[in-house]
Amino acid sequence: xxxxxxxxxxxxxxxxxxxxxxxxxxxxxxxxxxxxxxxxxxxxxxxxxxxxxxxxxxxxxxxxxxxxxxxxxxxxxxxxxxxxxxxxxxxxxxxxxxxxxxxxxxxxxxxxxxxxxxxxxxxxxxxxxxxxxxxxxxxxxxxxxxxxxxxxxxxxxxxxxxxxxxxxxxxxxxxxxxxxxxxxxxxxxxxxxxxxxxxxxxxxxxxxxxxxxxxxxxxxxxxxxxxxxxxxxxxxxxxxxxxxxxxxxxxxxxxxxxxxxxxxxxxxxxxxxxxxxxxxxxxxxxxxxxxxxxxxxxxxxxxxxxxxxxxxxxxxxxxxxxxxxxxxxxxxxxxxxxxxxxxxxxxxxxxxxxxxx
Ligand code: SF4
Numbered sequence: 320x321x322x323x324x325x326x327x328x329x330x331x332x333x334x335x336x337x338x339x340x341x342x343x344x345x346x347x348x349x350x351x352x353x354x355x356x357x358x359x360x361x362x363x364x365x366x367x368x369x370x371x372x373x374x375x376x377x378x379x380x381x382x383x384x385x386x387x388x389x390x391x392x393x394x395x396x397x398x399x400x401x402x403x404x405x406x407x408x409x410x411x412x413x414x415x416x417x418x419x420x421x422x423x424x425x426x427x428x429x430x431x432x433x434x435x436x437x438x439x440x441x442x443x444x445x446x447x448x449x450x451x452x453x454x455x456x457x458x459x460x461x462x463x464x465x466x467x468x469x470x471x472x473x474x475x476x477x478x479x480x481x482x483x484x485x486x487x488x489x490x491x492x493x494x495x496x497x498x499x500x501x502x503x504x505x506x507x508x509x510x511x512x513x514x515x516x517x518x519x520x521x522x523x524x525x526x527x528x529x530x531x532x533x534x535x536x537x538x539x540x541x542x543x544x545x546x547x548x549x550x551x552x553x554x555x556x557x558x559x560x561x562x563x564x565x566x567x568x569x570x571x572x573x574x575x576x577x578x579x580x581x582x583x584x585x586x587x588x589x590x591x592x593x594x595x596x597x598x599x600x601x602x603x604x605x606x607x608x609x610x611x612x613x614x615x616x617x618x619x620x621x622x623x624x625x626x627x628x629x630x631x632x633x634x635x636x637x638x639x640x641x642x643x644x645x646x647x648x649x650x651x652x653x654x655x656x657x658x659x660x661x662x663x664x665x666x667x668x669x670x671x672x673x674x675x676x
Contacts, residue, residue, distance in 0.1 A: 324348050328357035331596035334364070339550045342597040346542040350591040358592025358623030365602065366625045371657040372603075373648045374629045374664060376425045376457070381406045381444065385431025387462060389496075389507035391538070393573035394431050405433060411444055415452050422645050425455035425664045429493060432466050438478075440479035441467070442485040444649045450484025455664055456486055457530065460493035461519035462511050475519065479526040489664060492532035492562065498551050499544045506538065507633035513548075517555040524561025529665065532562045532601070536590070537569040537582040545590070549597050556600045563666055565594050566628055568610050584615050588622040594622030603666060605629075608651065617655040624661075627652065 327341045345354055355650040382405040383394040397403065406414075415426055426448055441459075446657035448456045459467075459482070479487075496506050498513030511519070523530065532552050536545060556562050566589045570579045595604045605628035616627060627648065646660075652659035661671035 324350060324353065326495050328353060328596070331599075332357050332360045332364070333609060334361075334599070336599050337597055339546055342549060342593055343542060343546040345593045345596070346589070348589075351585045351592075354592045354596075355585075355588050355622040358595040359621050362604070362623045362625050368382040369658050370625075370660045370661045371620055371652045371655065372626045372662045372666070372668070373652065374425070374662050375421075375423045375645055375648070376419075376427045376629060376664070377414065377423050378429065379406070379411060379414050379457045380430055381411060382430040382433040382436065384433040384435070386434060387432050387507060389510060391496075391506060391570055391573060391577040391579075394574055396574050400610060405436065406661060408443055408447060412451075415448060416456065418493055419452060419454065423454075424670075425457055425488075427491065428456060428458040428593075429460060429491065430463065432463055434466070434470060438467065438471050438481070441482060445482060445486035449488070455488045457489045457491055458487055459490060461490075461516045462494050464490075464523075465511055465519055470615070475522050476526060479523060479528065483526060483528060489560075490520070491529040492520065492530055492566075495533055495539045495548070495552075496535045497544050498548045499540075499660050502538075502540055502544050513551055517551055520561070521559040523554055524559035529561045529563055531566060531605070532556075533566040533568055534590075534594075535568045535570055537580050538578070539580070549594065553598055553600060556598070560600075562601050564605050564626065565598050565601045566605040566607055567591060567594055568607050572612060581624060587611060587615060589620055591619045592623045613651060616651070620652075620655050620657065641661050 324344055327337055327344060331337045348354060383397050384403050384405060385394050388395060418426065445456055448454055464478065466477065468475045471478060494510065495516055496502065498516055500513065503510060503512060534548050552565065559630065569582045572579050590606060591606060603626050604624045604625040605626040606616050607628045608616035610626065631643050649659045660668055662668050
């Protein structure tokens with residue numbers, strides 16, 4: 320570590336907390352190889368060096384009706400071309416049965432913000448998934464939760480309690496994109512603010528609904544935006560815990576109305592490493608093989624990531640080719656030089672001892 324960021328990296332690798340200003344220096348540094356090496360060193364100290372974990376889930380986008388109108392989302396195009404839908408309970412059941420037959424261990428349910436759906440739609444779906452199918456349900460982004468609570472005229476904790484009683488097990492950190500006010504105005508001015516996003520996630524954590532957090536970059540965000548985003552996530556984690564993992568994603572082309580910037584491979588790897596070094600209170604950094612592809616995914620496992628963000632059997636929001644079977648995930652991890660370890664959504668490893676190769 321010979322560059323000017325060397326002292327920052329040495330402290331971060333040793334486990335010392337680095338400041339937002341220091342994280343900003345890393346995000347601005349062209350010395351990405353030193354940052355990536357440090358991210359990997361830190362990961363080796365925190366997790367079994369030989370193991371990379373994975374899980375399997377199916378995404379069910381229960382509706383594409385949404386009045387939030389995020390600039391990057393394809394749902395509006397689908398509705399305008401007469402492809403709007405809301406899944407019935409039977410359709411959700413059919414997708415769940417298909418996924419369970421393929422070996423998934425949780426269902427990730429997420430939609431647009433459809434103001435016409437009553438609370439009973441959500442509770443019926445959750446009761447069916449957690450009761451009849453006994454499957455873990457991770458569901459609903461903060462904007463869905465906040466808007467549903469407002470529509471039903473109830474405090475957010477009351478809504479969360481009802482959903483949890485019905486079977487909701489955890490929450491995704493979806494809809495964060497970039498949490499700064501500047502970027503929210505550009506990407507999704509009708510969505511909840513970064514402050515509200517953190518508040519909703521905090522309430523979920525307090526309710527015993529853990530989850531993940533993420534960043535979606537590759538538009539017009541600056542290093543300041545990324546640094547502020549990471550700081551908001553770390554501060555929220557200090558307050559309420561509950562983020563089991565952090566996942567950097569990049570925007571994927573979904574609609575012609577939104578321009579996606581090309582994210583260079585080293586830029587992605589640098590962010591994986593900075594996430595590992597700065598987010599000292601979030602144990603797992605996941606690489607999205609779904610979004611980034613296998614080559615970059617493999618490199619990210621040597622830059623700070625310790626998990627491959629799993630197999631997705633269906634994803635309507637993000638169109639890409641990822642690892643679509645359990646066998647493909649195992650093969651990918653082995654070829655990357657690690658031992659695969661299947662985990663649950665809560666990062667428990669005992670449930671699938673036979674899956675460790
Ligand atoms: S990203 Fe989510 S909240 Fe935004 S328009 Fe699409 S479905 Fe709605």
